[in-house]
Amino acid sequence: MTPPVRPPRAGVRELWPLLRPHRAALVAAAVLSLVSAAAALAQPLLVSRVVDAVGAGRPLLPVVAALVVVLVAAAVLGAGQQYLLQRTAEGVVLTTRRTLADRLLRLPVVEYDRRRTGDLMSRVGADTTLLRATVTSGVVEVGGALVVGIGALVAMALVDGVLLLVTVGSVSIGVVVAVAAARRVRTLSRQAQEQVGAMSAAVERALSAVRTIRASGATAREVDTVGVSAQRAWAAGVAVARLQALVSPASSIAVQGAFLAVLGLGGYRVATGSIGVADLIAFILYLFLLVMPLGQVIRAYTELQTGLGALARVQEVLALEPEDDDRPQRPGTTTAPRLPAPGDPVPLLELRDVGFGYADGTPVLHGVSFSVPAGSRTAVVGPSGAGKSTLLALVEGFYPLTSGSVRWAGTDVRELPRAALRARMGYVEQEAPVLAGTVRENLLLAAPGTPEPELWQVLADVGLTPVVERSELGLDVLVGDDGVLLSGGERQRLAIARSLLARPALLLLDEPTASLDARNETLLRQTLDAAARDRALLVVAHRLSTVRDSDQIVVLEGGRVVAVGTHDELVETDPLYRELATAQLLV
Template sequence: MAQPALVGRVIAAVGAGDPVLPVVVVLVVVLVAAALLGAGQQYLLQRTAEGVVLTTRRRLVDRLLRLPVAEYDRRRTGDLMSRVGSDTTLLRAAVTSGVVELAGSVVVGVGALIAMALVDVWLLLVTVVAVSVGVTTAVLAARRVRALSRQAQEEVGAMSAAVERVLSAVRTIRASGATTREVAGVSTSAERAYRAGVAVARLEALVSPAGSIAVQGAFLAVLGLGGWRVATGSIAVADLVAFILYLFLLVMPLGQLIGSWTQLQAGLGALARVQEVLALDPEHDEVPERRPAGGAAAVLRVPTAGDPVPLLELDGVDFAYPGGGEPVLRGVSLTVPAGSRTALVGPSGAGKSTVLALVEGFYPLTGGAVRWAGTDVRELPRAALRSRIGYVEQEAPVLAGTVRENLLLAAPDTAEAELWRALADVGLTGVVARSPLGLDVPVGDDGVLLSGGERQRLAIARSLLSRPALLLLDEPTASLDARNEGLLRDTLAAAGADRALLVVAHRLSTVLDSDRIVVLEGGRVVAAGTHDELLDVSPLYRELATAQLLV
C-alpha cells in the first residue's frame, strides 16, 4: 500500500527539484520487504493448506475404517477412495487460492479504495462503476461452480470405482476375453467425468473475461477522466500516477478475488462430499441405548469348558440385510458351549455365513438376541468382544505386505518363535522357508503370490495367534487339497482343546467329528445333532452326506 504513494513522492520531488535519494531508498526498502514477506506468506500458506489436507485425510480414513459394515455394502470402494484423494486435493486449492487469498484480496482491495478516495473521489467513482459491472457478472457465474464441481467429483468417484472394479478382477476379465468391453465401460465413465469437468471449465472461462473487461474499462476511464482533470489543473500528474498505481493494486486482488471465489466454490463442492462421509455414524464400541441410564458396560466373561452357561447363544434370531428384501434368518436358535466344536451345514443361501457375521456384530439384528456368556452382546463393549473372537472369512483375505505383517495383524506383540509355530500348525512353514526372506516374504496385492489354499491357511494362522475364546471359520477347507485338509483337521482338533469352534462347512468331511452339527435351510434350523444322529433324523443332511460319498 505504501509503494504507489512513494512513487508519487518521487515524481513530485523530481518536479520540484528536491532531493529524491531518501525517498528512493525508502521505496527500495519497501520493495525488498514486500518480496520477503510475500515469500514467507507463500510458504506459510502452502504449509497451512497441506496441514488442512492432512487433517482431513486422517479424519476421513479414520471414519472410513470405522463405518458399519452395511455402509460398505451400499457404497463403491473406488468412490470412497476418490474422496480421500481427489476431493481433499480440491480442498487444498480452496484453502490456498480460496479462503486465505480471498481474505487477503479483500484487505488489499479495501485499502486501495481508501487510498484512491484520498487521491481523487471522482476517479474513484468511475473506477467503482466500471469494476462493479464485471464483478457482479463474475460472481453470478461463479455461483453455479459449486454444484457443477460436486457433480464433476461424483463422476470422478464413479470412474475410480470402475477402475477399482476391473483391476480387482483383471485375471477373470482376461480369461473371459472381456478386456475390450471393460475398457470401453471404463472409457465411458471417464468420458462422463470429462464432460462434467468441461462444464466446470466452461463456466470458469466466463468469469475471467468479465473481470478483464471490468479492469480494462476502469483503466481506460481513469486515463480519460484523469488526463482531462490534469489538463484542467484539478489534480497533479503525480497524483494521477499514484491513482493509476493504486488502480493496479486494486486490479491484482480483484483478479485474485474472482479466481479465489471460483476456487472456493469448487472446494465447497468437494467439501460437501467429504462431509457426507464424515457425517455418517461410525460403528461405536458400545451401544448406550442397550444400557440402563447411568449404568456401566457389562463385564465380558469367558466361561470355561463344563460351565452351564454357554459361551455363545443365538436366541430366536431374525435378520434381513439393510435395504429391505426377504429375511435371511428366521428364528435361528443354537448354543456353542465353551470348549466345544459346532458346525453349521446346509445348502448355499441357507444363512450360514450370515450367522457368523451377526456373531461378529457386523449388522444389527432384526429380532431375537445373540448372547455371550448369558449377556446380550449389544450390552458388551464391541472391541473387547471381538478381541475374544477369531474370524476367518470365506474369501480368507490376505493384506498386501509380508507374511509377518499379516500374522501380526491381530497380535502385534507376538514373538517370532510363535509365528513360526502358528505357520507349522497350518502347514505353511515350507512355503515361507523356501524364500531367503523368511517371514518377510511378500504376499502380493490381496495375497496374489500365494495359492488359494495358502491364503486360507495364513488367515487361519493369523486368527489362532490372537488366542480367541471362540474361533469362527467360514469354509476353512474350501481351497485345500486332501492332504492339507487332513492337516488342518488335526490343527482344528488341537485348537478346539482350549477354545470353542463354530465352523461353516459345505465339505462335511471337515466337521464329521464335531460335537454338534446344526443344519440350516431357508434361514431356519431344521435339525441338529451328531453326524450319526443326523443321518437318521434329517433327510437334508442325509442327502448332503450321500452326495459327498459319506454314507
C-alpha cells in the first residue's frame, strides 16, 4: 500500500473558512471579550481607590459597590464569552466532520486502495477534535487577552515606569522561550496524529479479521503489532508533551522573577517616597492582569499550533478530488439514453478494445471487446487472475480505463453522469458486503421507500424468508457488523435481493453462487432466470453450472478474450473452456 503523502502545512488562513459561517457568534464573543477586558482593567484602579478612601477616611460604600459590580459583570461576561466560544467550537467540529465524511465517502475507489481505513477514520475523529481547542483558546481569547495585556502595560506605565521596565525585562525571557517551543509543537503534533492514525489502522485491520486471527493462533502476534503502533503513538505524544512542558517552567520563572523584582524594588520606592502604597498595590494587581493574559496567549498559541497540525491532515483529504457524479456531457447527449429493447441492433452494454492497468503499472486487461444485448444473459468465465472482477469494476466506473471505451446504449459512459448511469445498474460484489443494521435497512439501501410486501417477495425469490421468519423481529432482525450473524450464503442472497429491488436494467453479479449450497444455487438460478426476462445480466462465475444456460459466455485468460459462444459451442471449440467444464463434470 502506498504510504500517504505528507500533508502540507496549514496556517491561520486555512482555518478561516471553517470560522466564516460562525462570524456572528465570533463577533459577539469578541465584544464580550473586550467589555470583560475593560472590566478587568478597572478592578485594580477601584482597589487603589478603596485603599485611598481608607487612608483618607472617606466613605467606602460607593467605591466598594462599584468594585463588586465590576467583578460580577466581568464574571458574567466571561461566562457568556466561554459559552459562545464552546458552541462555536462544537459547530466548527461538526461542520468539519460532516465535510470530511462527505469527501471520504465520495473519493474515487482508487484512493481507498491507496490508504488505510483506520487512518482515514482517525482524521474524522481525533484530528477534528483537536480543532475545538484551536477555536476556544486560539481565536477570540487571544484578542481579549491582548487587550487586557496591553491595557495593563499602559496602566503600569502610568503608575511607575521604572517598575514597568523591570517587569518587561523579566517577562520577556519567558515569552521568548515559550514561543520558540510552541513553534515546534505544530510539526510534532502532526507527527503524533499520524502515529495515532497508524495505530487506528492497525486496530481496524486486526478487528476486521479477528476470527481468522484467532483460528490461525496469531492473536499474540497481532497484539504485539498493535502494541508497537501504540508505542510509536505514545512516543510521539510524549515528544509533544516534553516540548509543551518547557513552556510552563519558563513562564513560571519569568513571572516569579517579575513579582520578586516588583516587590523588592517597589518596596524600596515606597520607602523612599517615590510611589505610594496604593500605587504599588495597583501596579501589582496590573501585573497579575498582565501575567494571566500572557499565559493565555502562550497556551492559545501552543494549542493553535497543535490544531493547525491536525487541520493539515484534514485538508490533505479535503484536497483530494471527489468522484464526479455529474460529469459534463457532450452537447446533444441525454442524461439517460433510451434503453434498447431485446432484439435492437444497439446493445445495452458494449466494451470496445478495453485496456486497463493499475497505478503501479501492473497490466490487467488487454483489448477486451464484447457486448451485452438488452434482455440477455452474458457470463464471463476464466481462471483466477484473468481480470473478471476487474471487468465489472470498470463497467461500474470505479477505475478509469487505460484504453478503449465502455458504451451504454450506444453512448460512451464517460459522457454520461455517473450517478444516473449507476442508477441503471445493480452490482453484487464477490464478498457481498452487508451493512451493520437490520435486514430491512440493507434491502432499502438502493431502493428506499419500497413497500413491505415487495421486501418479503424479493426475500422469497432468493430463498431468505426462513432467515427472517426465525426471529420475531421479522425484517428488523439484526445482521451484525459486516453481516456476521448471517452465513456466507445468506449474505450473498441478501446482497442480490438488495440489487433486485432497485430494478436495474443491467445486473452485474460477481460470483453470485460462490457461497451457496446446491439447493440454494438451484433456487437462485431460477430467480436469475426470472430476472433475465426484463433485464440483462452480466455474471462472473467460476462455477460453470451457474452460467451454462447463458446466451453467451465470454472466456478470459490473461486479461484477454480468447473465446465467445454458448456452452455447447465452447466445449467443442475452446480448449480452456473444455478444461474448466471437464474439471467440473459438465462434459
